Amino acid sequence: MIGPLRRWRVMRPQEQRSGYDVVIVGGGVHGLAIAYELAKRGVRDVAVLEKAYIGAGGSGRNTAIIRSNYRTPEGVAFYDESVRIYERLGVELGFNVLFSQHGHLTLAHTDSAVAGLRVRAEVNQLQGVDSVVVGVDEIRKLAPALDLSDRPRYPIQAALYHPPGGIIRHDAVVWGYARRAAEMGVHVHQGVEVTGIDLAAGRIAGVRTNHGSIRAGTVVNATAGWASTIAAMVGVRLPIVTHPLQALVTEPLKPFLNPVLVSATLHVYVSQTDRGELVIGAEIDPYASYSHRSTLSFMETSVAHVLELLPSVANVRVLRQWAGICDMTPDFSPIIGPVPDVPGFILDVGWGTYGFKAGPVAGRRVAELIATGQTPAVLAPFSIERFATGSLIGEKAAAAVSH
């Protein structure tokens, strides 16, 4: 049953308290989803502190691809739970998040890429995820605009087809979570920057901000591209390097492309939004930086690669391009959970180029961790300790270009 839909009204500022049970640093999808899920569990003395405006980070800059066809059993189980939450999120939040499950096609242009997709399909199917390798005839039915001839440099040989994949309206997700959390008593403070974290007897005691100090027994780091700067405030060095990631959008066209198309060989992906624009992205910029500048070389190379896939869009105009920053881990998997040396400090970071789709499951499970003190099984593989034990969760094959 769908309740009344909430309106896109400006959120009223709340008065900042001198202390909260839980302070969440970062007002992106992760911070806001954790806050909402805590409130659902009855933990309502919670503040989200956002230095700019909610959705100012990756959550308002991503290309909004949702999918669960990852490479490792741990990753597939985790992202699958998120897709399932997303399927009901609009109803749950009473906010239209425009989730369009038009399917997701990962294209293979080489024999080794086909072999890789077969392994992924097996892993996906063993976890009950709808994902299958399809040949050129099936691809033609799913995406007739693709150049499936042998003219391109790298002719398409096969694809991994993942029907539940699709795109969502990212700002609606952010605003839906923020609004519901605020209605349930959570404070969402925009324009409040955390500048330091206080410890007492080795455990978290509060945060310092540009609007004064706030006491808190638990502090969550949900700052994605800025995660290392927050961790450094308690002397923790994360295995994370921050890289820019760019995207661009064209003028709107009549609907002609249902599935999201990804080509790891060409380092490009493209989808058509419900408004008709083509959204185009690629892999991270090859240098570490906190810069949010876009570059001409990104536009030239990514558009050239799209034209190898979809030659018919040659005369379409690009409207704008932008960049965000991504917290890359060595194994392309996130870092979630407590930090043993700093009681009260919780990580929800390492979201790289793929973290928007994970907001709902991370929010639900990190809230469970905070409320119960127990690490949920689905989070356990992603602890920071894996970098000491060597139990890495290698997702590069499924997450490097395909976000």
Ligand SMILES: Cc1cc2nc3c(=O)[nH]c(=O)nc-3n(C[C@H](O)[C@H](O)[C@H](O)COP(=O)(O)OP(=O)(O)OC[C@H]3O[C@@H](n4cnc5c(N)ncnc54)[C@H](O)[C@@H]3O)c2cc1C
């Ligand atoms: C171009 C691009 C395309 C992408 N495409 C996809 C995709 O298709 N699918 C997908 O799943 N993911 C994608 N991603 C990745 C995804 O956007 C991120 O992983 C995700 O949004 C991270 O969410 P978050 O809530 O953890 O962090 P963010 O949304 O980045 O929020 C962190 C917030 O912390 C705030 N902050 C930082 N420092 C402080 C401080 N000291 N005090 C207070 N606040 C602070 C920032 O202002 C920011 O708003 C893409 C990213 C980019 C840049």
